[in-house]
Amino acid sequence: MSGSVAEGILWYVVRNTPTFLSMFFLMLLAVRGRLRFSLKTTVGIALGIVVASSLVSGVGVVLFADEAGTWATIPLLAVSLASLAALTRLSWGKRLFVFFSAITAASIAILVYDVLLRTVALEWSFGARRVLDAAVCSLGPLALAPLFARTIRWGVEQIDDRTFWRRLAALPAAFFITANALYALAYAVEFVSTWANGLYALTVAVLGFLLAASYLVLFSALRTTRENARLREAAQLEGMQHVRYESLQRTLRDTAKARHDFRHQLLVIRSFAEENDAEGLRAFLDEQGAIGAEGERPAYASNFAVDAVAAHFAERARACGAETSFALALPERLSLPEADFCMALANLLENAVEACERVAGAGNAPQLLLCVEARVVAGGSVLVSVRNSCTDADARSLATAAPDGVLANAARSTKHAGEGIGLASVSALAHRYRGEVRAQAEDGVAEIQLLLRPERTQCAAATATTCSRAQR
Known part of the structure; x- marks a missing residue:
């Protein structure tokens, strides 16, 4: 009995750990600029968390449920989210968006494996199906690595509006719910025809396409909006500089004119001095001082x-x-x-x-x-x-x-x-x-x-x- 339990736990860990590792890898691609620790330390911690969590979940599945039990996935996902929060310096909106995006990618990979199992691998040997399972569920999510490394990471680095991210997290969450609902439906309804399996495969393909396309369109629009805002700000700044430049030019022209008029002002001052007109001289100097102060541009x-x-x-x-x-x-x-x-x-x-x-x-x-x-x-x-x-x-x-x-x-x-x-x-x-x-x-x-x-x-x-x- 103990041997079968150990084998069941080992099987659960071997089967599920690669999928969760690929999920963590996608998350790290998106948030590697906001890590609390070095990348090497973070990868080591994430690896330990995934293996330990899979081991604990495997024990629970084997001892208290059956091998196919899916309830253990819920605490495993909760641990993954808590780990993401502990390893990153992000707002909760960003964490939820990245987390749901990664687990949705893993969910779609599981759907792809299920489609292949129903359509082309149904008659394969147990070992061949397990190899297909490991390959698709671990490598499948990595097909979206460029999306996480470039598009999503750009958003994480450049956009810090907490309200925006809290609202945006609903998008991958909706895809995640849809993917799992489709998976549950596939096992609740018996697909007995090639047409039904083909429709199932098409639905999975459309879901994956919509996920990638919606992200690309959304973040492309955000890039365009931010670039337009940057250009408007640059234009405003250039306008301020132009106004200031014109102001300095006026100051230079006024200075040149003042030099030209200085000789005439000396003649006026001399005339007041020769006539001993102190009041007139004082009034003239006050007037010139006011004109100079009015034209001064510090x-x-x-x-x-x-x-x-x-x-x-x-x-x-x-x-x-x-x-x-x-x-x-x-x-x-x-x-x-x-x-x-x-x-x-x-x-x-x-x-x-x-x-x-x-x-x-x-x-x-x-x-x-x-x-x-x-x-x-x-x-x-x-x-x-x-x-x-x-x-x-x-x-x-x-x-x-x-x-x-x-x-x-x-x-x-x-x-x-x-x-x-x-x-x-x-x-x-x-x-x-x-x-x-x-x-x-x-x-x-x-x-x-x-x-x-x-x-x-x-x-x-x-x-x-x-x-x-x-x-x-």
């Missing part, structure tokens, strides 16, 4: 793109009556890609200026303020702090988005129902650069701090991009 940052963004929103803030203060102690060559930093800064400043405009529109407002600081801290990290006036509604919205002081990815906007794209974009960027966004509001003043920690490779790439553009 530089906010050494980096031209950052300066253009700051100048654009400083002008908007002053237009609504806000007192502005900018202290952007940043080098000309940023330690991270210029476009990423500028769009994050633009999103923060746009939210701040619009908050000031809402306070001004409410009437009876105190002195509006917009204070912006940015500096490089230890290790080349960049810290940005934005303080601005805000309404009570804005303060409540910010408290909801950051209940513990750290901004969530899906921060809600006070401008409209739904998600705040600007703050969500900033939070996603902070996550990409291993940083965070802290937010608080008190006494009608909101403060948001953004910390970005670029890696050395990103620093080098950012420097190279800046140098090549400067050479052009």
Whole structure:
């Protein structure tokens, strides 16, 4: 008896372990950029978990059910999901999406084996069927390896909207339920004709095709949407730089004109001095000083793109009556890609200026303020702090988005129902650069701090991009 039990357990482990290993392999392909441990350590842990779980499930199947019992798959899947959560740094929406995608691939492989068993391998020997089982159920899911390694991994790396992933996880979950329902139906209904088996095979093929096609279409649309958004942001940034460039050109023209007029001004000053007209001289100097102050356009940052963004929103803030203060102690060559930093800064400043405009529109407002600081801290990290006036509604919205002081990815906007794209974009960027966004509001003043920690490779790439553009 003990020998047969051991043989049954061994058979269960040998039969099911390769399938779960291929499933884990697919999951690792999709999440290898977000692992808690090194890839080698993670693979070792995953291998141990799969073998141990299969062994325990095999014991349960042999001792308390029969060899064909499928109930043990449920705790095995639960262990797989818990292992994915323990080994990765992902939101639960991403974990569920990757998990259901991998087990759906394994389920479709099992369906393919069942189709082959019914159509071509029914008369094969037991050993040949077992070889077919191992080959199809372990190697079949790997046919989707490019989908996981490229398409799904891109989504995991680039999209950090928690709400989006929670909703998207329903797609592979629906495919998983459909695949298992089809498998259960195939065993509940006796297929006695070639036509019925052919229809079964066609259904399985269509299900696999729809899984791959839906993923490719979905993520292709997401890539296109993100690329269009990036191009719009780049166009906005270029527009700000163009406006700033024209402003600098006007300043240069005014400076040249001032040099030309300087001789005439000296003659006027000389005439006032010769006539001992101190009051006239004082009035003339005050007038010239006011003209000079009116035409003065300060530089906010050494980096031209950052300066253009700051100048654009400083002008908007002053237009609504806000007192502005900018202290952007940043080098000309940023330690991270210029476009990423500028769009994050633009999103923060746009939210701040619009908050000031809402306070001004409410009437009876105190002195509006917009204070912006940015500096490089230890290790080349960049810290940005934005303080601005805000309404009570804005303060409540910010408290909801950051209940513990750290901004969530899906921060809600006070401008409209739904998600705040600007703050969500900033939070996603902070996550990409291993940083965070802290937010608080008190006494009608909101403060948001953004910390970005670029890696050395990103620093080098950012420097190279800046140098090549400067050479052009």
